[in-house]
Structures are given as structure tokens and as C-alpha cells.
Amino acid sequence: MNNPEDLKLVTLATSTLTRSGAQQAAALRDNTGRTYVAINVASPELTxxxxxxxxxxxxxxxxxxxxxxxxxxxxxxxxxxxxAFDTSASIFYFSPEGQTHAL
Known part of the structure; x- marks a missing residue:
């Protein structure tokens, strides 16, 4: 991961994970540069x-x-x-050990 914008996504995802206490957090940058964050949802009604x-x-x-x-x-x-939404999207997993894996 060499793109500074991707490093910002790491910061957004990890800080959201820490702040929320969720099992997962994700940060997405769209093709206009806007960013979005979310956590996993786990309830009997919605997962x-x-x-x-x-x-x-x-x-x-x-x-x-x-x-x-x-x-x-x-x-x-x-x-x-x-x-499925965008075949050209880069996807990275940031592990609990602090390693980034391109998927």
C-alpha cells in the first residue's frame, strides 16, 4: 500500500473500530474522493x-x-x-497484528 489516500482509509477504519468496539470496521473512498465508514451489524433481524x-x-x-x-x-x-459493484476497486485488509493485505 503506497497510496497516501489508502493510508487515510486505514486510519479511518482502525479509529472507527477502536471507537465503536465493533468486530469490524471499513472505510471506502469513491471515485470522486469522498470517504465513508461503517461497522458490522449483528442482530437477530439484520447481519x-x-x-x-x-x-x-x-x-x-x-x-x-x-x-x-x-x-x-x-x-x-x-x-x-x-x-461486484466495481471490479477495479482496490481492497485491503488491515489485520489486528498491524499488517496490510491486498485482496
């Missing part, structure tokens, strides 16, 4: 991982493309929702 939640928030704002997504916390099995 979203952080990637699904951040995409939902971004879609509500009318995004047309995704540049990059960083998620932190427990690993997500649902990154395919990001790739």
Missing part, C-alpha cells in the same frame, strides 16, 4: 459485515464507482460485494 455496511452507506450517497476499501477487525468473507 451485515463492515464491507456490506460501508457499501450500503456509500450507495445511499449515490456513488458511481469505488477507488479503494480498507477493512479492519475480524476477517470478512463478503468482499465480493465490493468487487
Amino acid at each position: 451485515l459485515d463492515a464491507c456490506e455496511a460501508v457499501l450500503t452507506v456509500a450507495l445511499a450517497s449515490g456513488i458511481t464507482g469505488i477507488e479503494s476499501v480498507v477493512y479492519a477487525g475480524t476477517e470478512s468473507a463478503r468482499i465480493q460485494v465490493i468487487k
